[in-house]
Amino acid sequence: MKCIWKVLPVDRLPLLGVTCTRALARLSLAAVLTGLTACGGGSSTPPAVDAASAATPSVQAAITVSGLGKLIFRDASLSASGRLACASCHNPDRAHAQTNDLAAQLGGPDLATQGSRAAPSLRYLNLTPRFSLAADGTPSGGFDRDGRAQTLAEQAQRPFLAAHEMANDDPAAVIAKLQQAAYAEQFRAVFGASIFDDPATAFDRVLLALQQYQNQDPAFHPFDSKYDQFIAGKLVLDPAELRGLALFNNQAKGNCAACHTSAKGADGRPPLFTDFSFDNLGVPRNAALAVNADPAHFDLGLCGPDRTDLTARRDLCGAFKVPTLRNVATRHVFFHNGRFSNLRDVVGFYVRRDTNPEQWYPTAADGTVLKFDDMPPELRGNVNMTEGSYNRHPGDAPALSAAEIDDVVRFLATLTDGYRIP
Ligand code: HEC
Numbered sequence: 009m010k011c012i013w014k015v016l017p018v019d020r021l022p023l024l025g026v027t028c029t030r031a032l033a034r035l036s037l038a039a040v041l042t043g044l045t046a047c048g049g050g051s052s053t054p055p056a057v058d059a060a061s062a063a064t065p066s067v068q069a070a071i072t073v074s075g076l077g078k079l080i081f082r083d084a085s086l087s088a089s090g091r092l093a094c095a096s097c098h099n100p101d102r103a104h105a106q107t108n109d110l111a112a113q114l115g116g117p118d119l120a121t122q123g124s125r126a127a128p129s130l131r132y133l134n135l136t137p138r139f140s141l142a143a144d145g146t147p148s149g150g151f152d153r154d155g156r157a158q159t160l161a162e163q164a165q166r167p168f169l170a171a172h173e174m175a176n177d178d179p180a181a182v183i184a185k186l187q188q189a190a191y192a193e194q195f196r197a198v199f200g201a202s203i204f205d206d207p208a209t210a211f212d213r214v215l216l217a218l219q220q221y222q223n224q225d226p227a228f229h230p231f232d233s234k235y236d237q238f239i240a241g242k243l244v245l246d247p248a249e250l251r252g253l254a255l256f257n258n259q260a261k262g263n264c265a266a267c268h269t270s271a272k273g274a275d276g277r278p279p280l281f282t283d284f285s286f287d288n289l290g291v292p293r294n295a296a297l298a299v300n301a302d303p304a305h306f307d308l309g310l311c312g313p314d315r316t317d318l319t320a321r322r323d324l325c326g327a328f329k330v331p332t333l334r335n336v337a338t339r340h341v342f343f344h345n346g347r348f349s350n351l352r353d354v355v356g357f358y359v360r361r362d363t364n365p366e367q368w369y370p371t372a373a374d375g376t377v378l379k380f381d382d383m384p385p386e387l388r389g390n391v392n393m394t395e396g397s398y399n400r401h402p403g404d405a406p407a408l409s410a411a412e413i414d415d416v417v418r419f420l421a422t423l424t425d426g427y428r429i430p
């Protein structure tokens with residue numbers, strides 16, 4: 009596919025720009041569809057793009073697959089309530105995360121059904137590898153807090169259909185709504201005039217467009233935090249931020265970088281503050297989640313109940329994906345169950361979980377602290393007790409003092425996107 013506008017007079021650029029954009033849109037579409045088929049991330053039938061109709065010239069068709077994804081992402085009409093879009097829980101102005109203080113968001117046809125996990129930020133997911141188990145059985149990668157979706161396209165099915173989210177009955181219901189959208193014509197122009205004849209294929213294209221949008225739109229990965237500008241040599245961090253960074257990296261202190269990678273990659277790529285691994289931190293149970301009213305209910309991450317293929321791996325019960333810490337200072341709630349609501353408490357939990365468990369867990373009538381109360385007793389041995397900063401015992405000094413915790417929190421605030429040098 010050759011874009012020829014280089015050799016043409018400037019006054020013809022806008023018109024030909026359309027042609028080139030469409031050509032490129034179709035090119036990248038083809039590339040992605042190939043990938044999707046190869047990895048089985050989309051439908052089981054090979055996707056058929058109606059190339060002839062996609063090639064019909066039309067100014068409207070200048071929209072890219074990613075541009076369509078952007079419109080879909082913000083479209084609340086695609087939900088059963090008519091009031092919930094992807095952007096409602098993943099607000100583009102709030103690092104693509106939630107904007108309220110709820111532990112889990114409300115969805116369903118009347119926005120009255122509570123979910124069971126905190127809404128994560130969608131920033132920097134484009135570099136997440138597919139879920140895999142290493143030869144020794146160690147899990148890594150994948151989407152959702154339990155890594156159960158292999159691709160962003162596969163992930164996007166769930167919010168459309170989940171009863172506690174956009175709550176559509178089936179893919180056809182989503183497509184019926186999309187046909188009423190202001191951008192329905194653009195959708196046809198990109199994916200073929202007859203695309204709506206087959207709702208299953210049309211739904212696959214919706215998922216594909218959302219994946220392209222998240223992967224390609226720079227708003228999802230701007231790499232322009234204060235820390236990015238620091239490692240690029242454009243500014244110096246404040247003394248407290250530098251102290252916090254040192255404590256974050258120091259294995260005998262925070263040891264945070266053991267999982268939340270803070271150094272540039274070998275290829276010079278800025279760090280993502282996750283190594284894509286999974287870990288069990290023993291996060292306390294959150295009574296604010298309705299599902300937890302049932303004492304027999306436990307969200308055990310990798311081993312279920314949301315994820316169903318690893319239930320036999322009891323050693324993985326309670327492990328959740330290490331999230332990126334980029335933009336963490338803008339979050340309202342922390343950890344998979346939204347149990348914490350400020351960053352100081354989160355860092356305090358890491359370093360005083362084992363020295364002062366009574367600060368985080370409930371106490372039984374006889375005075376015993378019910379440590380790791382969000383795991384069934386027989387699985388509590390899965391909690392990570394060896395890596396610093398959680399390798400201590402009651403009576404030991406915490407790995408970080410109160411002043412050091414403040415420094416780490418100051419450092420974490422340098423990971424917020426959009427920093428402008430004053
Ligand atoms: C009602 C709130 C809500 C809505 C609406 C919603 N999400 Fe989410 N999103 C969540 C929650 C909660 C999770 C974590 C789910 C889990 O771990 O099982 C999540 C997880 C994700 C993830 C995985 C993030 C990661 O770290 O792996 C992606 C990607 C995502 N959502 C995209 C979308 C898209 C695209 C839409 C619209 C089609 C959408 N979400 C709609 C709440 C929502």
Ligand code: HEC
Binds near residue numbers: 153264266267
């Ligand atoms: C052994 C791996 C590991 C180490 C070391 C570690 N973390 Fe984490 N971190 C995790 C995992 C796993 C989660 C997600 C847990 C969950 O959702 O329940 C997490 C979550 C977080 C969160 C919440 C993010 C969010 O979006 O909700 C913060 C903040 C955080 N870590 C900061 C730190 C700091 C600060 C340190 C050092 C004191 C640290 N972590 C050390 C694995 C680790």
